[in-house]
Amino acid sequence: GxxxxxxxxxxxxxxxxxxxxxxxxxxxxxxxxxxxRQFPKKSLMLMATSNEGSxxxxxxxxxxxxxxxxxxxLTLSTLTVTSAHPxxxxxxxxxxxxxxxRDTQYFGPGTRLTVL
Amino acid sequence: xxxxxQLGSHVSVSEGALVLLRCNYSSSVxxxxxxxxxxxxxxxxxxxxxxxxxxxxxxxxxxxxEFKKSETSFHLTKPSAHMSDAAExxxxxxxxxxxxxxxxxxxxxxxxxxx
Numbered sequence: 001g002x003x004x005x006x007x008x009x010x011x012x013x014x015x016x017x018x019x020x021x022x023x024x025x026x027x028x029x030x031x032x033x034x035x036x037r038q039f040p041k042k043s044l045m046l047m048a049t050s051n052e053g054s055x056x057x058x059x060x061x062x063x064x065x066x067x068x069x070x071x072x073x074l075t076l077s078t079l080t081v082t083s084a085h086p087x088x089x090x091x092x093x094x095x096x097x098x099x100x101x102r103d104t105q106y107f108g109p110g111t112r113l114t115v116l
Numbered sequence: 117x118x119x120x121x122q123l124g125s126h127v128s129v130s131e132g133a134l135v136l137l138r139c140n141y142s143s144s145v146x147x148x149x150x151x152x153x154x155x156x157x158x159x160x161x162x163x164x165x166x167x168x169x170x171x172x173x174x175x176x177x178x179x180x181x182e183f184k185k186s187e188t189s190f191h192l193t194k195p196s197a198h199m200s201d202a203a204e205x206x207x208x209x210x211x212x213x214x215x216x217x218x219x220x221x222x223x224x225x226x227x228x229x230x231x
Contacts, residue, residue, distance in 0.1 A: 043221045093159050107160040
């Protein structure tokens with residue numbers, strides 16, 4: 001149980017384009033999901049908290065107009081990187097907090113974004 | 117405010133030897149504590165967690181950790197290392213839901229297992 005999927009696992013795009021990443025909880029409902037960014041050889045940096053049916057809460061320094069988050073259902077949150085630039089290249093990981101087990105986040109496998 | 121310190125960015129052990137990964141935390145509220153493992157180019161997998169109750173918690177793959185409030189520690193151990201344990205390990209702390217429930221991660225410890 002407690003499986004979280006992400007799609008795509010890897011994406012390469014041109015500078016200026018937008019990229020959408022999906023995060024799904026496969027066997028549980030998640031009112032709350034989280035989006036992280038991980039730089040090489042670094043720990044995870046929380047970007048935003050995504051709540052089903054309401055606006056996401058962004059961490060300080062994260063541009064909400066650049067990283068659009070939508071949490072339209074209890075099992076799906078999406079992160080759209082708008083007008084991507086090479087500095088947005090990174091490993092993006094989502095997590096979902098099980099509504100039936102409110103204290104634990106389960107993580108997706110991550111998405112490697114490369115912006116050329 | 118919460119923070120996590122993992123002592124040792126790299127730990128090397130021989131196969132069959134004891135694994136000890138250190139984690140100290142600070143938290144202004146009762147903490148929830150977690151250990152996650154990350155293999156290259158993959159997401160994080162939950163190893164074990166402490167929320168309430170028994171302070172010695174057992175996780176997957178033979179790992180366990182003990183919550184010591186007086187020492188503000190949550191060290192991860194495994195009696196006998198296996199080659200497949202080579203990965204990066206993250207300790208994390210959060211507060212209960214009413215305190216926001218966000219995870220704060222340590223910097224990570226890369227475990228190398230020598231044959």
